[in-house]
Amino acid sequence: WKDKGAAVSMRREVDATGKAVLKSVKKGVRDFSFGRVLGEGSYSTVYFATDRQTLKEYAIKVLEKRHIIKERKIKYVNIEKDTLNRLTEHPGIVRLYYTFQDENSLYYVLDLCSGGELLGILKKTGTFDEECTRFFGAQILDAIEYMHSRGVIHRDLKPENVLLDDQMHVKITDFGTARLLTDPRAPPGQESSQRGKEQQDDSRAASFVGTAEYVSPELLTNKNACKASDLWAFGCIIYQLLAGRPPFKAGSEYLTFQKIVNLEYEFPPGFPPAARDLVERCLVLDPARRLAIEHIKNHEFFAGQQFGKILWRTKAPRL
Numbered sequence: 207w208k209d210k211g212a213a214v215s216m217r218r219e220v221d222a223t224g225k226a227v228l229k230s231v232k233k234g235v236r237d238f239s240f241g242r243v244l245g246e247g248s249y250s251t252v253y254f255a256t257d258r259q260t261l262k263e264y265a266i267k268v269l270e271k272r273h274i275i276k277e278r279k280i281k282y283v284n285i286e287k288d289t290l291n292r293l294t295e296h297p298g299i300v301r302l303y304y305t306f307q308d309e310n311s312l313y314y315v316l317d318l319c320s321g322g323e324l325l326g327i328l329k330k331t332g333t334f335d336e337e338c339t340r341f342f343g344a345q346i347l348d349a350i351e352y353m354h355s356r357g358v359i360h361r362d363l364k365p366e367n368v369l370l371d372d373q374m375h376v377k378i379t380d381f382g383t384a385r386l387l388t389d390p391r392a393p394p395g396q397e398s399s400q401r402g403k404e405q406q407d408d409s410r411a412a413s414f415v416g417t418a419e420y421v422s423p424e425l426l427t428n429k430n431a432c433k434a435s436d437l438w439a440f441g442c443i444i445y446q447l448l449a450g451r452p453p454f455k456a457g458s459e460y461l462t463f464q465k466i467v468n469l470e471y472e473f474p475p476g477f478p479p480a481a482r483d484l485v486e487r488c489l490v491l492d493p494a495r496r497l498a499i500e501h502i503k504n505h506e507f508f509a510g511q512q513f514g515k516i517l518w519r520t521k522a523p524r525l
């Protein structure tokens with residue numbers, strides 16, 4: 207584990223002659239005051255934290271070394287760090303500032319998203335109108351486009367992993383199950399040919415399945431996640447923002463998987479026609495025939511929506 211970043215803090219120490227000196231030392235756990243738990247994963251806990259010197263607020267993800275080794279999760283931990291190190295320049299992705307470690311734990315210092323989860327907002331309002339769906343959908347799509355351009359497939363996109371910052375702008379998080387491609391330019395649906403060269407072993411790639419309601423049919427049938435798998439999840443998210451529930455949901459994971467592979471879902475009455483057309487072109491069983499990002503951005507549903515830098519300067523619509 208090679209720590210990332212060289213954040214330093216100035217610490218007052220006494221040298222051998224007894225003189226007080228200022229020494230620059232790498233930031234560590236003592237440089238932060240830890241607050242409430244923001245979330246817990248199978249081998250990590252995320253805390254609200256404040257840098258004692260700068261008073262800047264962060265989210266710090268703490269991973270217990272003993273547990274990672276016992277649960278054989280070392281590959282996941284390194285994939286997440288490598289992924290976050292690749293995704294450094296996008297406003298829609300939670301940024302990793304630096305990492306450090308102590309005897310028992312690894313620490314990731316990350317952007318704080320004080321707006322919480324998009325799912326939390328959706329639960330409060332029930333459903334989003336088209337304007338809000340367009341705004342949040344465009345930001346999620348912009349972030350997915352950047353991720354894919356850097357050869358990263360998220361593989362577990364869902365409203366719980368779409369966080370919001372203090373400006374109610376999207377920040378996608380949780381790359382612990384991402385897949386890194388050695389060739390970012392491989393066209394959608396053909397990345398699996400990179401299998402032999404990809405950065406994680408096949409067992410990890412083959413074993414992972416995302417969250418039931420958002421998992422793509424190809425992940426259920428041939429275990430191959432590709433860039434288009436994230437666009438399947440995008441289609442599910444757009445549907446859910448407007449309908450207030452995901453398109454595929456049944457009494458058990460198995461029954462939900464059945465609905466997915468049989469493309470068994472309906473639109474509620476009043477679902478906006480342009481959004482319906484977009485969702486239908488994302489929820490296509492064959493990943494190679496699913497709408498590509500460029501075509502989603504040009505779809506009628508996003509007519510008039512600007513993408514790129516301007517999108518991230520736009521004020522979030524009133525919810």
Ligand SMILES: NC(=O)c1nn(CC2CCNCC2)c2c1CCc1cnc(N=C3C=CCC=C3)nc1-2
Nearest residue numbers: 244245252265316317318319322323366367379380
């Ligand atoms: N797994 C992670 O990397 C992660 N997990 N969380 C909290 C989870 C809570 C359940 N849903 C998914 C996210 C975070 C991060 C990144 C870094 C991060 C930054 N800010 C927040 N902020 C939150 C504020 C209120 C409620 C939940 C999260 N959370 C996180």
